[in-house]
Amino acid sequence: MDLQACTEALRAKVGDASGLNATLKFDCGDDGIVFVDGKSIPNSVSNDDKDADCTVGISLDNLTAMLEGDLEPATAFMTGKLKVSGDMSVALKLQRIV
Template identity: 45%
Template sequence: MTLAELTAKMKEGASKKSSFGNTVKFATDQGVVYIDGNANPPDVSNDDKAADCTLRMDFSDFSDLIGGKLDGMTAFMTGKLKIEGDMGVAMKLQSILR
């Protein structure tokens, strides 16, 4: 999947969710996906803005995470996912991405 395809998939999923009160950015080697959880439903874009929590990972791992092939906790524990900013926001993502 390309970054545009993953962004579209995340946008579709977010359209069914409620706001969660934070901003999150997934930063990969192929670009970013920004989720504005202050909007209802959350807004998903490729804007590189400041966020409450930034998750850094390789694009292939990001694709696996969004595709359900990689668990977020496993990615974090094995060093594939690095979290900057508010760890509590990262913990909320588990339910938001499902």
């Protein structure tokens, strides 16, 4: 899955109301950014590089695996496949949207 496909998949999963009530950025390094605005109504997902309440550093391959259900967010964190900076409580809400 490329970045645009991941963005579309997240947009579909987030919908109009994710319950996130925060902003979350998936930073895939050179592959790009996926920004989830769970504060806006309706919620939005874009590829804008904005400041976020929580930033998740993750490879595009691992983000794809999470979105396809092959990698659980908690497992990814425990095995070092994703790194969290910022508000950890936002990262804990990942289960709601992936």
